[in-house]
Amino acid sequence: MDVQLLEATDDPEELICSAARNDYLSSFVGDQSFAEIMDSVGGDDLEEKKETMIHRLLEHGHYGPFEHPHATFAIEGVSRSCMAQITRHRHVTFDIQSMRYVSFDEKEPEPGEAVVEIPGLSDPGLTGRNADFAEEYEGLDDEAVLENRETAYRDALEQSFESYRELLDLGVPAQDARMVLPIGTKVNIVMTLNARMLMHIGDMRAAADAQWEIREMTEDILDLAAEWAPITFEYYDEHMKDRKNRLAP
Template sequence: MKVNLLAHTQLNYKNSNFYDLPHEELVTDGQVVSLAAIRQCYSHKTALEVLKTESEKYFGDKGIESKRLFKQIVSSGHTSTLEHLNFTFAIEGVSRSLLAQLTRHRHMSFSVQSQRYVKFSSDSRSEGFDYVVPEKVEETRNTEPYLERTALDVYLEAMDYIQGAYDALIKRGIPQEDARAVLPNAAACNLVLTANLRTLLDFYSKRKPGAGAQHEITQLAEELKVRVIEVEPWTEEFFE
């Protein structure tokens, strides 16, 4: 699995004269957008006026007031104000099983590598379908050395058999959209995923390590968390 952050919410710097940030290097674009959204709900001012007149209050003095405000918003459940922060990720090498679990979450946008239009035969440009080996299966490499065929051996043999079946169907003229029916849940795919901060916090709370989720999706949850924190460090405490 590989996760890269493609894009995230940034300010329109063409109109940067609408705010005057103290210690600007310590304030992220996401914090500014969040402040505008949060204070808009409670102020008679416009969002732009809020940024112009209240930035010093919230972001001055090491941002103590902004930290207090963001913590209050999350603890009170008024997290709709965090939906204005969006993140787009390029995700590589996750299973179709994980993809099915992802679709159970709301307010995410997906663009997924198609098994209908991409050919996965051994002689195609993809050189066959890739697949994910579940953690518990991989572990048998070391826990079942006394067996002639470990669970991992059985698993890998099954993947080879499926590849052969897919290849045979393609060679017989079966279109990819029908041949894909034999591909397993383990088949890997790549996708582009976009979600807002509120959705990502909710996703993490349900899929983080220790929450009872499957290992592969807990890995993804951790990767998404890391990528978000890299560009918006202030969000780290809300992923706990």
């Protein structure tokens, strides 16, 4: 997985402050410099004044101004399963790599290549919430269990990619042949969202029990957001952890 910031509003926190000051000023923000707009806000310089303003907005849950700055992220190599989860968020604009126009026939069905690698697959500690070993696997040592897991995963991938190629060879269009590809098949995403939505996605998708892949993606996005809008996302990380690190709904 690779997450990059493609494009973002310049000086997002100046924009947040200008929008918020608009609510409380009798004069028009469009006619004033940023220093004038921020004149009555506490702080020795503009950076401190921005901090005062943004902290106050976040403390009071005044989130509207955070909807003005936007950021666009490019995400490489997440599963279609992760894509299905993130695209549930309705205030985000997405572009998703097409399986109609991009053919997967030259990609290898290897974990880590065309399909995501399950990080814990080779960890004996990885078991589902209600997992019980089936009778045939009871009594196997850790090594044998891990080998069986790896084999089951690789066999499924090979079988599905083999069928995909066969369907293409038989003249079936890529948009139909893709039906046999696994949900772990990798996809690239471009997504644009505002700073408020970034925090909301952080709340839900970086939650302690969110699925590992979307949690990893969200943490990478939040790290980039902290470089883009440092006052906002450092405050979010330090003071709103109870939202971020709770259990997902």
